[in-house]
Ligand SMILES: [Zn+2]
């Protein structure tokens with residue numbers, strides 16, 4: 001691997017200011033950086049958002065379920081999201097917010113030509 005590839009693959013260290021940014025979804029006072037354009041596809045990039053640990057996990061579960069729909073798979077992510085939908089109800093603000101965020105991320109990746117799920 002050449003040096004430029006190593007740099008591209010390295011994750012930017014989260015700053016204290018980043019970590020003290022409230023969750024975009026539920027306003028929890030500490031958060032993690034999430035890459036809307038997947039790090040695995042594009043490395044460090046400008047398309048990020050701040051989510052608390054719980055919302056971040058639910059985001060990735062939901063994104064996995066949407067990929068599963070596309071690929072005709074079913075994984076434990078489907079069962080976890082189904083559980084949340086049952087416990088919270090389909091109109092829970094976290095589910096609605098994260099659905100919109102996953103959809104937005106898919107659209108940005110689509111515009112960047114990262115078509116494959
Ligand atoms: Zn949150």
Ligand SMILES: [Zn+2]
Pocket residue numbers: 033034035056060
């Ligand atoms: Zn993430």
